[in-house]
Amino acid sequence: MRSPYLRRRQLAAEVRKLREARGLTIDALAEYVHISRSKIIRLENAQLRPDLADLMNILEALGIPEQQHDQIIQLAREAATRGWWDRYGMSMGPRQKLAADLEFHAETIRSYDQTAMPAILQSPEFISALVDLDKTQGSLDYHPDRMISARENRQGQLLRPDGPYYETVLDECVIHRLAVPPQAMAAQLRHMIELVSNEERITVQVLPHDVRIPGGFLPKCSFYLYTFADPGDAPMAVVDTVTTDLILTKRSEVARYTGMYDRLRAAALSREDSIAFLTGVADRLTDHAGSET
Missing domain, CATH: 1.10.260.40 (lambda repressor-like DNA-binding domains)
Structure with a gap:
């Protein structure tokens, strides 16, 4: 398809x-x-x-x-073909449907996550915490249970036998600055550790907040890079903004974001060191949550 x-x-x-x-x-x-x-x-x-x-x-x-x-x-x-994501209606907004479409058909996915955990790698407990956080900004325009189901479906599609290769550079600030309960963040980190440890096609590299990134300016926002098996489908970049996703298909623009991603990945911790880092943070968060009970 x-x-x-x-x-x-x-x-x-x-x-x-x-x-x-x-x-x-x-x-x-x-x-x-x-x-x-x-x-x-x-x-x-x-x-x-x-x-x-x-x-x-x-x-x-x-x-x-x-x-x-x-x-x-x-x-x-x-x-005009409909995908599994179309069954969710308004519970899965246009940006999430676009991501699901591209993820389902991609051969490789690379992302730099500057302000959020990768949606496709989120745990149910963490998603519920995000819903609670979203409620503080106003009324919801989706059904939380349906949204959680859709996000879990995205993860299931990633893990299917013929799913894409997925790697992300995760900015460390996301772990410390997102205002979710410590136990929810700990659950999220352990969930990612399990996924990465059990699936060679998935890689998470943590970008420490104090590391220097040589070779050019810093990225201004999160972005995603996709390649596809169909030779007629050129690589593309999706740039995340507050209100919309910018779709880039010009070769020069995609190349610029690809070069930026390569610099970020080179500066980030290795796959193995990232697992160790995330494990340490999850343990500290669990200890902190336990001391407050």
């Missing part, structure tokens, strides 16, 4: 290229095929699952040859 999200991006680029090649504006095309302007904009920005009937009207209006027409319709069928 090929990534529906990546197919939507390819379809969006193809429709936009065909429209522009015929000298049509979005407004002109919308009027000609009786489709709303906003719907065409969303189609050309890969923001919706394509409607095959609308797309066939667009291709007819653009005078697309039969062979090319059939290729685009096939692309649209793949773009």
